[in-house]
Amino acid sequence: MWGIGSFGGTWFDSNNRFVLQGDSVSRWLKWLKQAQQIPMVYLDKRRDVMFDLFSNSKLAYFPCWTFEYISLQEQLGDQLAVAPLPSGEEGAASPILETDTLVLNTYATQENKKLAIDFARFITQGDQQIALISAKEHTITPANSHTVVDERLLPRIAIFAESASHAIPFPISDISNSDRLRFYGDILYRRVLQEEIPPDEAVKEFFEILNNPPHNEKIDVFSSAAGKEVTEIVLVDVQPNINFLIQLFHIQREILKRPVVLFQILLIAVVLLACWFVARYLNKWFNNLIARFIN
Secondary structure, three states: OHHHHHHOOOOEOOOOOEOOOHHHHHHHHHHHHHHOOOOOOOOOOOHHHHHHHHHOOOOOOOOOOHHHHHHHHHHHHHHOOOOOOOOEOOEOOOOEOOOOOOOOOOOOOHHHHHHHHHHHHHHOOHHHHHHHHOOOOOOOOOOOOOOOOOOOOOHHHHHHHHHHHOOEOOOHHHHHHHHHHHHHHHHHHHHHHOOOOOHHHHHHHHHHHHHOOOOOOOOOOOOOOOOHHHHHHHOOOOOOOHHHHHHHHHHHHHHHOOHHHHHHHHHHHHHHHHHHHHHHHHHHHHHHHHHHHHO
C-alpha cells in the first residue's frame, strides 16, 4: 500500500488517529490497473515468484523489504542497486514501517533497568547509530531520526533512511489494526487487479469492513510483514571488513575534532595525571612511615 501516499493519502493524524480517506486509495488502485497493462510490468501477490524473477535478472525494479536485500545481493552482486520508491505530485511514497525493538523485562531489577536505559540511550546516539549501520551487509536504518547518514559513505543506508522518513509507523498499541489493514488490503488488491470489482466499489467495501468488523473475525497474517524470514535472514555474520574499518576510522576522527570531545579527553588526561601524582606521593609517604616503625 506504499503508493497511497503518492496520491495524497494520510494514514494517521498527529494524535495517531486513523484518518485515511478512500479517494487516495481509489486513485492508487486505478493507477495500478493502468500500470498492469504496460508491457514488462508485473503485479502479483506471490512475492516468492516476484523475488525469483528479480533475482534472476528478469525484472529491473522490485519493491521489497530491506531485510531481503542481503539475499538479493548474494545472487545479483554488483548488479544490485537501491532506489527510493516512486513519489507522486501529491506526496511521497508511504510504505508501512517495520521496526526491531529492544524489550525490557517488567520484572527486571532496578539495577538492570538502569543498565538497559543507559544502553538504549547509548545505542541511539547519532555516533553509535552510524557505527552500528556501518557493519558489513547490514540493512539497519537509524532509529534516531536526527542521525545524518552521509550518502557518500553509506549510499544504500541513506536511501533506506530517506524512505523511512516517509514511512508509516503503526503505533505498537494498534498492531491489531495493522494486521487487519494488511489482511483486507490483500483482498482489496486481488479483487481489483483481477477485475472482479471496480476500484471505487472495492474501496467502499474495504472501509465498510474496517469500520464494522464481522462477528468472530479471524485475521490470519503475521504481526510482522517479515515474519519468520527476518529471524533467518537478519541474524547474519556482521564481522567488519576493511572498508568498514576505514569508514569507522574517518568517522571517529571527525568525532575527535569536536570541542566537547577534546575537552573530555583533556579532562580525563588531567585527572589521570593527578591520580598518578597522588598515588606516587602516597606510596612514598607509606614507605617512609613503615621505615620509621622498623627503625
